[in-house]
Amino acid sequence: MKRLAVRIFVLALAVTLVVIPATPTGAQQPRRGGVLRMAHIGEPPTLDLHTTTALIVQDIMLHVYEGLFTLNSGFEPKPMLVDTWKVSPNRLTYTFNLRKGVRFHHGRELNGDDVVASLSRWGRLSTRGRALFAVTQSLSAADAHTVTLRLKEPYGLVFVDLALALQGAVIYPKEVIEEAGAGPVRRFIGTGPYRFAEYAPDRHVRLDRFDGYSSRSEEPDGFAGRKVAYFDSIYIVPVPDVAVRIAGVTRGEFQFAESVPQDDFTRLQGDPNLVPFVPPVPLWLTTVFNKRSGPFVNPKMRQAWLAALDMEAIMRGTFGNPKFWRLDPALLPKPHYMWTDVGKERYNQKNTERARQLLTEAGYRGEPIKWMTTMEYQAYGISAQIAKPMLERAGFVFDFQVVDWATLISRRARPDLWDALNTAQLTFPDPTQVLVLSHTWPGWYESRDMQAMMTLLARHTDPKVRMDIWKRAQRLFWEDVPAIKYGDYFPLHLHRKELKGYTGQPGHAFWNVWWEGR
Numbered sequence: 264m265k266r267l268a269v270r271i272f273v274l275a276l277a278v279t280l281v282v283i284p285a286t287p288t289g290a291q292q293p294r295r296g297g298v299l300r301m302a303h304i305g306e307p308p309t310l311d312l313h314t315t316t317a318l319i320v321q322d323i324m325l326h327v328y329e330g331l332f333t334l335n336s337g338f339e340p341k342p343m344l345v346d347t348w349k350v351s352p353n354r355l356t357y358t359f360n361l362r363k364g365v366r367f368h369h370g371r372e373l374n375g376d377d378v379v380a381s382l383s384r385w386g387r388l389s390t391r392g393r394a395l396f397a398v399t400q401s402l403s404a405a406d407a408h409t410v411t412l413r414l415k416e417p418y419g420l421v422f423v424d425l426a427l428a429l430q431g432a433v434i435y436p437k438e439v440i441e442e443a444g445a446g447p448v449r450r451f452i453g454t455g456p457y458r459f460a461e462y463a464p465d466r467h468v469r470l471d472r473f474d475g476y477s478s479r480s481e482e483p484d485g486f487a488g489r490k491v492a493y494f495d496s497i498y499i500v501p502v503p504d505v506a507v508r509i510a511g512v513t514r515g516e517f518q519f520a521e522s523v524p525q526d527d528f529t530r531l532q533g534d535p536n537l538v539p540f541v542p543p544v545p546l547w548l549t550t551v552f553n554k555r556s557g558p559f560v561n562p563k564m565r566q567a568w569l570a571a572l573d574m575e576a577i578m579r580g581t582f583g584n585p586k587f588w589r590l591d592p593a594l595l596p597k598p599h600y601m602w603t604d605v606g607k608e609r610y611n612q613k614n615t616e617r618a619r620q621l622l623t624e625a626g627y628r629g630e631p632i633k634w635m636t637t638m639e640y641q642a643y644g645i646s647a648q649i650a651k652p653m654l655e656r657a658g659f660v661f662d663f664q665v666v667d668w669a670t671l672i673s674r675r676a677r678p679d680l681w682d683a684l685n686t687a688q689l690t691f692p693d694p695t696q697v698l699v700l701s702h703t704w705p706g707w708y709e710s711r712d713m714q715a716m717m718t719l720l721a722r723h724t725d726p727k728v729r730m731d732i733w734k735r736a737q738r739l740f741w742e743d744v745p746a747i748k749y750g751d752y753f754p755l756h757l758h759r760k761e762l763k764g765y766t767g768q769p770g771h772a773f774w775n776v777w778w779e780g781r
Contacts, residue, residue, distance in 0.1 A: 293764065293777035295472075299494045301773070302502040302517040304639040308672040310462065311447045313381075313388045316430045316698060317672045318689075322521070322771045323499050325486065326470050327368075328433035328453035331359060331378065332426035336485035336768045338544075338692045340426035343479065343487065344373065344434060344454065346408075354417040355400075361408040365477045367436050368458040375404025380437040389430040390701050394721070395421065419724045423692050428486060428770060456492035456774045470497040483775045485768055493777035503639045503667065512537065512757050519758040521771075522640055525587040528755060538758050541587070542767045545596050545751040546687040548581070548646055550634075551699055551706040554745060555678040558625075558632060565744035567621035568683075571657040572650060574611040578750040580649040581642050588752045594688075594697055594737055596751045600726075601694055605734045606741030610748070618657035631662040635675070636685040639668040643685040646749060675705040687752075694733050695720050699746040708745040 303322065309315050312324045333343040342348070346362045365373040379402055386396035400413040412421070425432045439450050451459035456478070457470035472492040481488040500517065502508045508520040509527065513534065523531070523539075531539040550568070552559035559565050574590055582588040592610035593602045634651075638644035644665060651661060664681075666674070674680045684705075691697055695717050698704045702714060716736040723729050740746075758765060764776040 293491070293493055293775075295493050295495070295777075297494055297778045298496045298498065299519065299762075299773055299776070300498045300500060300517045301519040301521065301771075302508040302511050303499050303521045304501075305503050305668040306464065306501045307468065307499075308669045309447060310451050310459070310468070311443075312431055312433050313385050313392075314430070314447060315672065316390070316704070317668075318429065318770075319668070321428050321431070323468055323470070324433075324451070324453075324459075325428055325431075325455070325770070326457040326497065326773065327451060327455045327459050328431070328435070329455050330425060330432045330434060331361075332422055333486040334426050334428060334692070334769050335487040336766065338485075338690075338769055340422040340692075341481075341484070341487035344378075355414045357412040357414075357421060359410045359412070361410065362477070362479075363408060365454050366475050367454055368452045368473055368475075369436070370475070371436065373434065373454055374407040375410045377434055377437045378410045379404050380440040381434040382432055384435075384440050384443075385432045389432070390698065390703050391424045391427055391430065391696060392432065393703055394695065394717075395424045398721075416722070418721055420693055420695060420721050423696070427692075427696065429689065456490045457497060460496070465501060467501075468499045470499075471495065485766070486770070486772060490774040492774055494773065497773055505641055509757060512759060515759065518762050519756065519765075519773075521756055522642075523755050523757045524641060525753075525755050526583040528584060528586070531757060536760050538760055538762070540756045540758060540765070540767055541753050542756075543753075544690050544768070545589075545753050546689055547591075547594075547596060547751050548578070548642060548685075548749040549688055549699065550647070550650070550683050550685050550747040550749075552744070552746060553678050553682050553684075553706060554709065555707040557678070557682045558627065558630065559682055561625045562743055563621045563625035564627060567618045567625065567627075567657065568654060568659070569609065569741075569744050569747060570612045570614045570621060571618035571653050571659075572611070572747070572749070573613045573653060574749050576653075577646050577649045578752070581646045581749075582752055586753070587755065588750055590750045592737075592741065592748065594700075594740060594748065595694055595733075596690055599690060601730060601733050603730070603734050603737060605737045609741040615653075615657050618654075622658045627658070629658070629660045631660050633662045633664060633680070633682045634685075635664045635666060635671055635681045635683070637666055637668045637671050640687070642752065642754075643687070647685045650749075678707070688748075693720075694729075694736065700736070700740070706745060710739070710743060710745070713739055713743075713745075 307319050329343050331345045332340045335341050345359050347360045349358050386392040398415050398418045400415045456476045458473040460471040461469040478490050483489050511517040512520045578588040592607040595601050636644045636647040702709045719732050761779045763779045
């Protein structure tokens with residue numbers, strides 16, 4: 264079992280990171296108390312983690328919900344609600360033994376029926392859930408603390424899929440799933456260290472410490488290991504104006520601000536009361552095309568967009584300081600173990616004439632293209648504004664729409680409302696999880712060849728075989744252009760100096776975080 268687990272875990276992202284321990288040597292011992300106020304970029308589109316890949320929902324609700332597995336700081340799957348597990352020799356049967364004594368926020372103990380109900384719903388609604396359940400024969404609870412997953416064929420990504428936080432396989436009480444039916448959940452109940460207390464639209468989401476939390480005993484590492492809720496409450500406040508977010512942290516009205524401009528790094532670094540925080544693993548900036556309806560069903564339209572762009576000018580104009588960006592054609596950025604620059608000859612073409620030729624071949628006659636972006640994540644809006652005149656010189660005409668993030672997330676599920684949108688892609692543990700390659704994620708890349716390669720990647724565990732398949736897949740991406748990759752970037756967050764224990768890897772987690780000197 265251990266050999267198999269190691270073999271599967273090798274598929275996760277191999278990165279070298281400095282992990283900040285929960286209690287740094289020589290620092291004041293953490294203590295309970297106080298309130299954390301986090302200024303986020305806007306309103307969450309939902310609080311139902313099964314239904315969205317919006318990062319803001321993960322940032323809030325991973326304090327409330329937990330899954331069978333989670334990711335550590337190296338993006339490796341680690342057990343959370345699972346105690347022990349075993350895999351059959353033929354890799355078709357997975358038996359999960361749940362931790363005993365884990366309670367939901369409404370007081371009832373977690374059991375196997377909750378897991379079956381939650382994972383079944385996740386398997387219908389989420390991109391990775393559908394991938395796993397496509398090869399699932401059955402999921403059942405043998406007893407209150409034992410769940411069995413039987414597969415139709417070997418699948419190498421079971422642990423990784425169950426551990427992902429984004430649109431994650433988190434566990435709700437069975438009765439909450441039943442109440443939801445085919446719609447969204449109406450009660451936000453999990454097993455995490457903080458419980459949902461209040462959602463006041465345009466004001467805040469409030470989370471309170473869950474005193475009945477049952478923590479793991481391992482050392483904290485990313486989202487894994489021991490979790491301690493030191494704060495009495497956490498308030499996540501929508502603050503779309505980045506200047507207001509920065510001023511709020513500077514004055515102490517907020518203690519943490521999501522996504523501040525990289526150009527402000529040097530100035531913020533000079534304030535002894537502030538900590539400008541740069542996560543160690545990049546995201547990548549992208550325009551996603553609607554390939555289900557509209558002009559970008561035609562691949563020549565997508566190829567024309569790519570040909571027109573000067574990626575260096577876009578990235579420099581968006582992020583300024585080269586500390587925060589780099590040009591790279593890879594869909595899994597360094598230091599991912601499956602990094603490759605295959606397809607680089609199509610990246611950063613800066614060829615306006617070629618773009619015009621492709622538009623002519625596509626039969627484009629200047630119909631306005633609905634291009635949707637936001638300024639709540641400033642990089643998405645600024646990059647679009649820089650790219651827009653490059654594309655207009657090639658002949659594109661735009662209906663340019665700058666909306667709030669919640670509106671963008673809502674609209675992107677409807678292919679009749681948009682043609683292109685700006686967003687970002689996370690660094691995922693495995694290439695099969697790159698969202699822009701999925702036929703179910705908004706953008707709807709329905710390529711038989713790409714899906715066949717994703718299926719092969721899920722079946723194989725040999726690193727050389729998988730790398731060969733992935734190189735073919737990345738080459739197809741740059742030929743078919745389901746989305747644009749502009750480049751890698753490192754976000755910048757801001758927090759007060761007295762906030763201790765925050766690591767930011769693999770994402771925002773405010774358990775094991777406390778006030779020093781309060």
